[in-house]
Amino acid sequence: MSSSKRDIEQKKKQVIEKLKNGEFIAKVEPPSSSHGSFWEHLLRIKCSNNEYQPFVQCTLCHEILSYSISHGTSTISYHVKNCLDKSNKLKNNKTISSYLSKSTDVKVTVDDKRSITIACAKLCSFDMRPFSIVKGRGFTFFCQSLINLGYQYGTTKLGPPSASSLLPDPTNISRTVSQIAEEERERLKNILKVDLQHVKMVGVSTDYWKNSGTSESYLTINIHYSKNEQNVTYMLRTSLFAQSKTGDNTRQRIFSVLLSYEIDPNQHHVVYITDNGSNLVCGLQGEVHLRCICHCLNLSLHNGVSLCPNLELLIKSCQELCVHFKRCEMNQLLSTTLKINVDTRWNSIHDMMQSISLNFHKCEDLLLDRNEIYYLDDINRKLLSDLTLSRSFRNEIYADTRKIIKTIGIQQQQSSSTTATTNSNKPPKKKKTDLVMESDVMQEFAGHVDSDCDDNSDEIDRYINSKLSFSNDDTLLGWWSKHSLIFPQLTLLARSLFGIPASSATSERVFSSTGRILEKRRQLLNPDIVDDILMIRNFRDA
Known part of the structure; x- marks a missing residue:
């Protein structure tokens, strides 16, 4: 090969490399002095400053060809003609192998x-x-x-x-999974470090799972809280539990995992959510511990089957009584109206029973006067009162709510922020005016609150006495965010409580994924790899 040809081939390689790097671009721009149809299949090569290079690229075979205006176009037009002839011959003879690459010269970086x-x-x-x-x-x-x-x-x-x-290679993927998981753990640690500074209460759900293939036990630990009107859940660790599953060992493992994420259980208000397993109950003694509502409901239904016929008859009789009072317009004779059960209305069965319980004596007197006492024959008043919240029980709930607000520091935070704003420049006593204030507009936007409410009264009492609406478009956290100006302490409490799940369903979902990972053909998979895969899945929607 002559030196001139070697130089051209060397320059072609340089052009190819610069096309890959983006330094050169190939565009369909035929020269103004040439009008041949073959230019439809050629791309002219330009550098970053729009200067044309003495090369073109064929769109049919993708080969780089030397070209300059002074040397004419006979060579490149002949090349295009040959490519078109070859493509026409192969056009109707395509096989599967034609779709597979035959080039092995391309190097992957x-x-x-x-x-x-x-x-x-x-x-x-x-x-x-x-x-x-x-x-x-x-x-x-x-x-x-x-x-x-x-x-x-x-x-x-x-x-x-x-x-x-x-x-x-599969081994390379396994190592890469571990590397990515370690990066995600650091990422999660930083996320929690920032988020938990603004969270009053966090939930930690945990549970055991046995691998049916090897009979090995795994323990999963998950964290829950609310952020920006959304509930947040992360899997912290799902690890092999080779020790005896005693309460002490379980507690040590849970606390060890929390501390690895710089979460000190003694410095945060942590609520633990588990099932009714004796080792979990024993291990979390002295901590705020919620039993999974799903397990509790299952136990209640299992043990309360014998009461079901009586409950069904009670609900049916209560419904008939409420309908009768409405049709006969007797509700106006009661201190409070009897509420009819509506299937699509949340908690309406309880509201119906409670309305009857509060008006039972008056209903009994009215029905006696009308000789219709038979409407109460199948209504067991004792069972009715047991199924509804008494006034004393409601007062206990209100008192507990006040204690929680004080315990987790909401009241202190609100009082300090209020004092800082009021004491810095105490305004004079307001006179009655017809001007509409900003706070009035925000309260009107959030919902109607009785005008008789004293601004300095207990916030829980104001909430109980307020008339507030809840639209179908509102979420629970969204509703409280909208009413945060009216009920600042209760809003913070709602955000804290709603971030904590009532069940350990998250643990069950993690174990469902673990079961799919540790299928029968993958029983030798390292437990650390299982935890790594689950850690990466934390951010699959990110």
Whole structure:
């Protein structure tokens, strides 16, 4: 090969490299002095300052050709003609092999291979697939199809690399999963460090799970809180529990995991949510511990089956009584109206029973006068009162609410912020005026509050006596956020409480995922890898 040809070939390689790096671009821009139809299949190459290079690229075979205006266009037009002739011959003879790359000259950079490895690691974690999926023939064919498609529509056509040259080894994916999980743990630690500064109360749900394949036990620990009117949940750790599942060992493991995320249980208001397992109950003695509502309901229904016929008859009789009073217009003779049960209204059965319990004596007198006492034959007043909240019990709830507000520091925070704003520049006593103040507008927007309420009265009493509306478009946290100007302490309390789940369903969902990861063919998977995969899944929607 002559030196001039070697120079041209060397320059072609440089052009290819600069096209890959983006320093050069290929565009359909035929020279104004040439009008041949072959230019439809050629791309002229330009540098970043729009200066044309002495090369063109064929869109049919993607080859880089030397070209300059002074040398004419006979060579490149002949090249296009040959390419068109070849493509016409092969147009109707395509086989499966024609879609597969035959070029093995394309080199894949280390960074590109690393990005593919990370993508495969996330695929295995998000979709809970085995690492060996990358060696499957179907997966390889799928990747090759994507590569060919990208090659077909790509702008820089240098020949597609084969899928086997891109896909990593399963062991490499396993290591990458561990690396990504460690990065996500640090990310989660930083998220919690920031979020928990503004959270009054957090929930921690935990539970045990046994791997049916190996009979090994796993313990999962999850954290819950509310942020920006949304409930937030993260899986902190799901690890093999090789020790005896005693209460003390369980407590030590839970506290150890919390401390690894710089969450000191003695410095935060933590509410633990578990099922009724004796080891969990024993291990969390002395802590604020909620029993999973799902387990409690299951136990209640299991033990209360014998009461079901009586309850069904009681509900039916109460409904008939309320309908009768409404039809006969006797509600106006009662101190409070009897409320009819509506299937689509939340808690309406309880409201119906309570309305009858409060007016029972008056209903009895009215029915006696009308000789209709038979409406009360199947209404057991003792059972009715047991199923409704008494006034004393309601007062206990109000008192407990005040204690919680004081315990978690909401009252102190509100009083300090209020004092800071009022004492700095105490305004004179307001006179009655017809002007509309900003606070009035915000209260009107949030909902109607009785005008007789004293601003300095107890906030819980004001909430009980207020007439507030709740639209179907409101979420619970959204509703409280809208009313935060009226009920600042209760809003903070609601945000704290609603962030804590009433059940340990999160643990069950984690174990459902764990069961899919540790399927029968993956029983030798390292428990640390299981925890790594679940950690990465924390951020699958991010």
